[in-house]
Amino acid sequence: MSMQPKGSGEIPAETVRVARAAFPKGSLAIRVRDELGPLFRDEEFADLFPARGRPAWSPGGLALVSVLQFVEGLTDRQAAEAVRARIDFKYALGLALDDPGFDFSVLSEFRDRLAGADAGRRVLDGILVAAREKRLLKSAGRARTDSTHVLSAARHLCWLEMVAETLRSALNVLAQSAPGWLSEVAEAEWFRHYGTRAEDARFPAGRVKRDEAGERIGRDGTCLLSAVFSTDAPAWLRGLAEVETLRQVWVQHFHQVDGEVRRRGLKDCPPGALRLLTPYDTDARIGVKGDTMWDGYKVHFTETCEPDAPNLITNVATTVATVQDRSMAETIHQQLAARDCLPAEHWVDAGYPTAPALVSARHEHGIALHGPVQADNSAQTSAKSGFAQDAFTIDWDSRQATCPGGRTSTNWGERFSQRGQPVLRVVFSVSDCRPCPLREACINTPNVKRPRELRLRRRDEHAALQTARAEQQTDAWKERYKVRAGVEGTMSQAVQRCGLRRSRYGGLAKTSLQHQLTGAAINLARIDAHITQTPRARTRTSHFASLRPAELILDRAK
Known part of the structure; x- marks a missing residue:
């Protein structure tokens, strides 16, 4: 497909007439188009498409559809149907009433292009640029940041399931890529053990039997790897992603003792930042924060927090689950500087501020980084x-x-x-x-x-x-620090409206794209709320919690 910009971006008169009649009070898509104008231009995504080939559907339009899809929680089929059938979507996209739209698979292909070029930031940036032009985004003000955990799209596997599924995944790919070669290599028992998903098999209940099953899987995987890396095997088999995953998992979990394949001890396994958890999402890692443990990723949201303007998300950073918050302050500041969204004050929780971060924020970016710093631990x-x-x-x-x-x-x-x-x-x-x-x-x-x-x-x-x-011991600082608590509402909104808590896709690149689109969708919803003068929701308190004695509230604050 090639990218060939079309049209002037103007909304056809008939579309305007019908939309005004059908939505006399407007809708989110209509109000955002009226307030911000066309958010994305096709030329912004020109590098994602070749110069020659069949013309693609408007990339700028697909970017807007992707954001609206997250705003309303639509599937790809539902989003494509909305473009074909809904007047407000046609109005926002500047389409004629008889425009047939596109097949739903186009959205998936477009996300692949965005993820492959790490271009999800362009979608968020497009909304921020439009908001700044309308003076809805203020620079050099206050901003706040927080992170939350994100579960991998692949389900959690116990150790036996993980190694069995890794071997089964490699066998399936080899069966598809080199069926003749694999037929000569595969042992008869492999078809019984790895012909179906590991979850469909019944692993032994006893500890000894489970250990024996693990060693049997280890021997089978070692045998397959020896065959793949032998001189008789086609060299291109070693380049298959599933084969490389099998090799990494076997290095991490098995070794040979006196010529026998044995499972590595826990202390002999690699650290969590390197250890693979599932063959179906090789970027996912195990994360621990307080009492929470999860397989997947972590996302950091930074938003403005001015009383007279909508709180807009200015930066979204996605990492694997093992990356600590204390290493992200400088990264976030660099990303904010790249899009000209650096605040004068940056309010964070206790996980972010370190001595180097405080100095770097002040000297490199002119930011006052505020957050509970680590106490003297002598x-x-x-x-x-x-x-x-x-x-x-x-x-x-x-x-x-x-x-x-x-x-x-x-x-x-x-x-x-x-x-x-x-x-x-x-x-x-x-x-x-x-x-x-x-x-x-x-x-x-x-x-x-x-x-x-x-x-x-x-x-x-x-x-x-x-x-x-010294500053954080004063009542004045503690009162000012209350502004950071509002970012918890942003996390709640992202979870409830956009399904932030679980990744929709496999891999860090696509998960990062999901979070960029989530940030863009929340910004559109908040701009619409600002246009309609919808008051911000207050923190909800249950009837029982409202009866809490004052002294308990003070103790919790301490």
Whole structure:
């Protein structure tokens, strides 16, 4: 298919007349078209299509249909039918009343093109550009960010199901790609064990029998891999994605002991960031946050939060589930800078702000990053007794620290923390610490003969942490921080309206596209609510929760 722009974007007069008669009060699609005009131009997606070939349906129109599809929760068939039959969709797209629309499969093909080029951001950006032109989006204001978990489209598999399905998936692809070769290689027992889905089989209930089944699957998979990588096998078989997945899973879960295939121990398996969970979504990883554990991804939404304008989502970032929030602040700021949506104040929860993030946000982007920073985790602070780090005087120019007893440090060196971040290790002399009368207050384990040590951030990071910790103790900051809580409503809206909690597609690229379209759909819904002056929903409180005593509310706030 080739992209050949058509039409001026004007709405046919007959379509306007019928739409006004059918919708005297308007609809979301009609109001958004009237307020923002054409949101997408075909030329914005020109690089996704070849220059020659059968003309494709308008990419700009398909982008708008994809967003409206998420706004109303439509399937591909329903969205294509809406374009063919609904007056308000024809009005929004600028189509004539007799326009036949397109086949529903076109939407899937268009999403594949967007996902392949990571072009989902263009859809969200198109709405933001139109909103800025209408002064609905303000820059240099306040923004807030939060993340939530997203389940993989593939269901969770136990270990036996996972390895069995990985082997079965590879066998099916080989049976389709090289049936003659596989017929010579396959053993008779394989047809009984892997001819149907693993969930249709009944695995042994006993632990010993299950271990034996796992080792049998391991031997069969090893045998198949040996055949594929032998010199007699066609070389192109090794390039099949399912074969490569089989190889990775077998490396991660099996090894040979005395010539026998054995399952690896838990401590011998790769970390969660590398470990595959299912052959049907190789990008999904297992994530843990508090008491929640899931297989899939994580999405970060950033939105404006000004009282006199709609709260619009300005950035959507999707990662695998193992990526921690603390590593995302700089990434989000870079993405906001790329679309000229940097705020002056950025409000986040405790997962995002780190010492490097505070410094980078201020120096690189001019952003005041606000969020509960990690408290001083020294033993003295945890025990609420003794001299914590703030009791020491730091002379950064002389690279020395002075303790409450007046002694200066003797060693100052650079190290790395457990998280791989650079820190400064400051050590005092043993001869000064042992006879010191303040030793019991300084070292919480006085029987230990080691001297006092400090672990400090670099100078600018240390100053940023100290300033943030002091500021966050004030009532004024706590009152201002309440603005961040509103982003929870955005997550709820995305879950209930657009099905955010579970990925519709397999793979990180398509899941990211789903989240970009979700952000665009929420923005259209909020712009429509702003046009119709629909008041923002208040936080719902159950009748029983409203009876909660005031002292319990204060305790929870602390």
